[in-house]
Amino acid sequence: MTSQDPAGPGTRAGATLVALFLANTLSWGDRALLGVVVDPIKRDLLLSDTQMSLLNGAIFIAFNLVAGVAISHWVDRGNRKFILLVGVAIWSIATAFIGAATGFASLATALVLVGVGEATVFPVALSMIGDLRVPAERPRAVAMFQAGTFVGLVGGSILAGVLAAAHGWRWMFVMCGVGGLVLMVAMVFAVRDPARRTDGLSLDATADGDARGAIGRVLTTPGFVPLSLGIGFLGTVGAVLGAWGPAFLQRSHHVPLAEVGAVIGPAVGISGIAGTVIGGVLATLLVRRRGSARAGLLVPLIATPLATPFLALFVFAPTLTGAMTATAMMTFLISLGVAPCFALGSDMVSHRVRALASTLMLFAFGLIGSAMAPFVVGLVSDVLAPGYGTESLRYGLATMIVTPAVATLLLLFAYRRLTDLAPRLRDPATAAVFH
Template sequence: MTETDTALPRSGLFAAYALILLLLANIFNYADRALLGIVIEPMRKELMLSDTEISIVSGLAFSVFFLLAGIAIARWVDRGNRRLILALGVALWSAATAATGYAQDFYTLALCRMLVGIGEATVFPVALSLLADLYPGPKLTRTVSIFQASSGVGIMVGSVLAGILAAAFGWRTMFEIFGVAGLALVLLIALTMQPVPRIAAPGSQAVADSGILSAIRTILAIPGMGWLALGYGASNMMLACLPVWAPAFLLRSHNVQLAEVGALVGPPAVIGGIAGGILAGIVATRLIQRSGNRWAGLIVPVVALPLAAPAFALFLFAPTLPLVLLGIALMNFLLASSLGPCVALAVSLVTGSQRGVTSTLMLIAQNLMAFAIGPLLIGVVSDAIAPTFGAESLRYALALMLLAPLAASLMLWLARQRIAARK
């Protein structure tokens, strides 16, 4: 029986349980992403890696294969069994996470990160496709914001446990423990997640049967969609750099110990991110319901994102550690404003058979700009200016990200104008 053939309800306990499983998958997803950032310094020293090589394995190697796999997975999500896709993805990245504990050099570490990227490429398109069917209408924005906020929980859990486990058992064993834990989630999804019926849309079958390039062209032809994707990607640049470089920054510039760094970075980042993401989703949902326009909620990140720049500056240049942590909380609160409204708007502009590809296009923009280009640029600049600034080179390289939320706000404003003008 296919998902389309089922007649299961789309609300109540059925929808709530499906949402819980998706939240767990996303928590594991971001917990595994946070691991590398926490142990960058001991890994860098043991494997003799430069900041540029670290930025490649943490950003570029992960993102390139994440995106290549994501394009194929997107079409699979729009046609296939979403529960099976999610279970296989979690299994692959959990196995690759465990294998990271056996990395011997730059190349073996990069290979593990590539496999992690392929596995994690399943979560976002599967989740957005399912949530659009489970929570249609204005409440989709609020639900997607809650889903996106779970990434902060994953970062906190991963950061705190990674620091504790790495200090107690070493970074290699830490990766193995997280990998085994992910396999338990695979069993939970495979045994308890029920199929979700797809909401049919006029003309959706014709789109589903078209090629991937044709589908991408159709989606990008929607007025404002390109600016929406670019703005979403730019809005994530600071967020993506934080788990990769914040632990190393605190170790180098504030002499924080390895066992403490995750516990210090995680709580303010997560509390700020969850609060900001959920509040943004609630406000955006009310704006949409009040105006009757699906793009009305986009004004929330347009206003909030520029305010993240001074908060990031506080994180970088505050003289004391408490002020640094305050900067992390404030910037995450403001940056999280884009996560729910942008993605929910994107999938609401397309038919049911285009959601997987649409969510993957948003991921392409996010990963290329935020997870690949951003950390790589910081690593290259940090290495280049290290002869002059020494251990403080990372601080000044991170300052390049101050322009990102300003550019993102402008792009999202342009997207809002073009989407509104087409009606």
């Protein structure tokens, strides 16, 4: 095997990377479905904004993240292809069963299973990418994988709006669940589990025999915690757009249900894909040019604070055109930094805990971005609803304007802390790359 293709023949490695991209696309596409049909589900099941924010945020994310930590320990030791296939099957079947929900409890149960199934994708992907690509190439590979997030959000939003308008939200979930099972069958033939490699920017590679010890090792890595928290605050913009963007457009800009996905999808998707890919390429160039792994963090450190005025414009723009223009700009700027952060975080630790490290980063991403942020928006919306009516959601969204600044400060702290890594690296030849 060559360093360029550790998984074997190029077509095999390429097919695996494409399959990982499609799995991520499917995962985020399914997550987008509920956000598009918030109002129809609220009416049919008699739920509040707070309950919907719990369903689309805290409940889903809590089980997704807890399951992810356990699964990641399995991923670092087990057959990654098998784990991924089981995950796709679980969340696709659970997505179909959302269509049979009769109330809060049954809807929550189905979403918990979706969250558990989707918890397999990220640790499997970052673990495999670490074996499919050499360290300097990983930011770009992670960026291509992460681009599936926005492809899924676009496709899921558009598909959900069209299918829900034509067949109702229940059948929309059933059809999307069946589509996931079709992809799972294709992945049986496309995915290959590559041999695990030990090169790269890794810390002490002694075996971590138990999950608690492994978690402790990862969390004590200098810079890892602020990096993960920064990733969490980076995730608030995308999570809130997915959970509340369609409802905001329907309530404040009067966009019809059948059209809401087509309106918000391209603004988020095209700019998100462009930002993710460009961010990965820029980070790769910076790492090569400066000979420093932490150089990739310069991308979010510059781009993230620039998103703040566009987030404010999205919330308070008087016209739909202004809101969508702001959405595109803030999504582009935020997405520039996501792949460099995740790529660096997985390179900061031993290959033996790479999946666990990626899941802990995702834990922060999900807890802060996907759970807390949508919940805060929904809660504020409910509290202000008696005085502001449908416009209360606008002021709930306004609470997120400070999050890019918080993310920037955390990433800056992580950038400075990464200089402490060099003495802890076992191989002196790799130490200099962090300076």
